[in-house]
Amino acid sequence: MSYRSSTASFYSQLSYSISSIIALSIGVLFVVNGQVSVGGLISLFLASDRLTSPIITISQIFNQLNTTTPLIKENSMLNTKPASINNLTVAKQNEVLAFKDCQLGYQDQALLRNVNFTVNSAEKVLIVGRSGIGKSTLFKTLLNEIPLVNGVINVESNFGQKFGVVGQESYIFSDTLRFNLTLGQKIADATLLEVLKKVDLEKFAKLEALDQKLGKNGLNLSGGEQRKIELARALLAKKEILLVDEGLSGLDEKSSKKIFDLIMEFPGTVLEIEHVVGKEQSTQYNQLIDLNQKQYQVE
Numbered sequence: 339m340s341y342r343s344s345t346a347s348f349y350s351q352l353s354y355s356i357s358s359i360i361a362l363s364i365g366v367l368f369v370v371n372g373q374v375s376v377g378g379l380i381s382l383f384l385a386s387d388r389l390t391s392p393i394i395t396i397s398q399i400f401n402q403l404n405t406t407t408p409l410i411k412e413n414s415m416l417n418t419k420p421a422s423i424n425n426l427t428v429a430k431q432n433e434v435l436a437f438k439d440c441q442l443g444y445q446d447q448a449l450l451r452n453v454n455f456t457v458n459s460a461e462k463v464l465i466v467g468r469s470g471i472g473k474s475t476l477f478k479t480l481l482n483e484i485p486l487v488n489g490v491i492n493v494e495s496n497f498g499q500k501f502g503v504v505g506q507e508s509y510i511f512s513d514t515l516r517f518n519l520t521l522g523q524k525i526a527d528a529t530l531l532e533v534l535k536k537v538d539l540e541k542f543a544k545l546e547a548l549d550q551k552l553g554k555n556g557l558n559l560s561g562g563e564q565r566k567i568e569l570a571r572a573l574l575a576k577k578e579i580l581l582v583d584e585g586l587s588g589l590d591e592k593s594s595k596k597i598f599d600l601i602m603e604f605p606g607t608v609l610e611i612e613h614v615v616g617k618e619q620s621t622q623y624n625q626l627i628d629l630n631q632k633q634y635q636v637e
């Protein structure tokens with residue numbers, strides 16, 4: 339509350355109390371002189387309070403409005419400012435994200451340094467590196483799951499709502515195939531069957547399979563099939579950015595080729611982590627970030 343409104347509130351309360359005391363004193367005098375009965379005095383007092391209380395309340399509401407307006411204004415200004423959690427700030431136009439002089443890792447273990455790259459809209463970016471080097475850690479940092487050790491990551495506004503993730507560990511719910519694909523969203527059967535074919539899951543691309551349960555007491559899925567379900571789910575969610583952590587690993591050649599083509603045809607931006615990718619395939623990405631390079635290693 340501002341100084342001005344506090345003072346106004348103080349004076350209104352003070353004048354209310356003084357006028358009540360004066361009115362009560364005069365009333366008591368009238369009662370003593372026998373000019374007014376006690377009942378009359380109470381009625382008169384209540385009637386005057388009915389008149390003055392709303393005036394006091396109005397002045398308080400006016401004060402509250404005066405003090406909350408600047409807060410509302412400041413809040414609306416904050417919403418237009420870039421989010422700055424985990425050193426995430428808004429990227430330049432057309433930039434989906436940019437790592438600037440980033441050091442990544444955990445409290446007790448720095449993993450990567452000098453991470454500098456920019457991803458523009460609709461680019462396909464491949465990140466490779468040996469096991470344990472910090473590839474998944476890079477995604478975890480981007481997704482704000484762990485803090486950035488050093489540096490800045492710029493992200494597109496509303497980044498949080500724009501990406502779909504195909505994680506290294508698949509999340510399959512003990513529910514129907516339909517639920518695992520849609521997560522409860524209403525999507526036409528024909529669309530579901532079409533996406534199942536796209537991710538090389540033809541054997542499940544049948545109407546009767548959609549309402550079958552997955553998991554222990556239903557359809558059993560291999561690791562590769564689980565990953566394909568995750569990819570189908572991410573595609574159906576129609577996000578602009580796909581983060582794929584080892585989408586091709588563990589797949590046979592035919593499946594791997596099909597998923598690779600699907601990722602390349604994806605209209606949005608893709609950041610994909612893989613252990614290794616064939617030379618011919620790797621040249622088709624817009625950028626290749628090889629974390630095995632010396633420049634990224636922490637001494």
Ligand SMILES: Nc1ncnc2c1ncn2[C@@H]1O[C@H](COP(=O)(O)OP(=O)(O)OP(=O)(O)O)[C@@H](O)[C@H]1O
Pocket residue numbers: 444447449467468469470471472473474475476506613
């Ligand atoms: N929560 C954690 N706290 C501390 N260290 C962790 C944590 N999670 C992972 N690590 C360590 O960080 C290192 C990098 O892990 P990360 O999962 O990023 O590797 P990766 O490059 O994705 O490996 P892979 O190819 O095997 O998936 C590993 O040595 C791992 O043990």
Ligand SMILES: [Mg+2]
Pocket residue numbers: 473474475506583
């Ligand atoms: Mg990993």
